[in-house]
Amino acid sequence: MLSTKVKAVPEVQSQPEAAQGFAERLNHLFAAARRADGTSYSVDEVVRWINAHRSPTSRDRVATLRRADTSQSAPEPDPAEAAALAEFFCVSPTYFTTPEPAAVDGPLQDRLIQQRLADYRAGTIPQRLYYLFTTIVRADKRPYTTAEVARWINSNGGKITTVYIQKLLTGERGKNPSEDYLRWISRFFEIDVRFFLEERPVAIDGLRQSAVILLRNRHIAELVQLYAQLTPGQQDAVHGLITKIVSDNAAENTP
Numbered sequence: 001m002l003s004t005k006v007k008a009v010p011e012v013q014s015q016p017e018a019a020q021g022f023a024e025r026l027n028h029l030f031a032a033a034r035r036a037d038g039t040s041y042s043v044d045e046v047v048r049w050i051n052a053h054r055s056p057t058s059r060d061r062v063a064t065l066r067r068a069d070t071s072q073s074a075p076e077p078d079p080a081e082a083a084a085l086a087e088f089f090c091v092s093p094t095y096f097t098t099p100e101p102a103a104v105d106g107p108l109q110d111r112l113i114q115q116r117l118a119d120y121r122a123g124t125i126p127q128r129l130y131y132l133f134t135t136i137v138r139a140d141k142r143p144y145t146t147a148e149v150a151r152w153i154n155s156n157g158g159k160i161t162t163v164y165i166q167k168l169l170t171g172e173r174g175k176n177p178s179e180d181y182l183r184w185i186s187r188f189f190e191i192d193v194r195f196f197l198e199e200r201p202v203a204i205d206g207l208r209q210s211a212v213i214l215l216r217n218r219h220i221a222e223l224v225q226l227y228a229q230l231t232p233g234q235q236d237a238v239h240g241l242i243t244k245i246v247s248d249n250a251a252e253n254t255p
Contacts, residue, residue, distance in 0.1 A: 138210070168185075
């Protein structure tokens with residue numbers, strides 16, 4: 001994928017024009033910065049990163065910025081908000097403000113984002129938690145919510161709140177929380193608590209860990225056992241059928 005040029009904007013703009021220009025540049029980042037498999041970064045991923053590292057925002061707020069809502073209830077982005085969005089995509093802080101920013105190199109931005117994520121593995125506790133929530137995801141590729149994690153922990157003998165996990169992610173509960181909390185979070189993600197304690201823990205195989213969590217569901221575990229008893233040709237046929245059903249469902253749910 002080649003670098004893509006960003007549309008230039010006049011230096012003097014009305015508020016609606018400024019909001020529209022900001023939305024176009026933000027949407028350009030979402031379109032240009034794609035992973036190696038071609039998928040784009042979601043609003044949820046951007047919001048989760050900003051909430052863990054910068055001033056809190058919300059999915060609705062970012063969605064509002066993307067559609068250039070200029071109503072009274074939707075204030076225009078402030079400099080800190082624009083800087084946080086630029087920082088997630090690893091572009092210059094002036095990306096949203098300069099009349100004609102440099103072209104966006106999508107593959108380069110993705111490599112920078114992925115490298116930053118890899119570095120978080122050896123970072124602070126909030127950064128390591130962000131790494132876990134980003135690397136080990138649900139079957140629909142969305143991250144597990146803090147409510148899902150808290151619910152599982154509380155149902156299996158632990159005690160933690162959704163708010164507390166969220167504060168661990170943002171660093172509001174300090175950089176060194178109780179090891180007992182980290183142990184329970186590790187159990188949810190099916191990893192060793194040493195991930196939080198070692199200076200540089202090994203990389204996590206997100207696909208494998210995501211599958212291990214799914215196998216807690218008895219019906220999924222039974223399906224895997226049945227699938228393993230099929231011949232290679234039958235497995236290919238079942239795989240093709242399931243893939244088509246999932247693809248059709250996704251197409252139906254796409255606006």
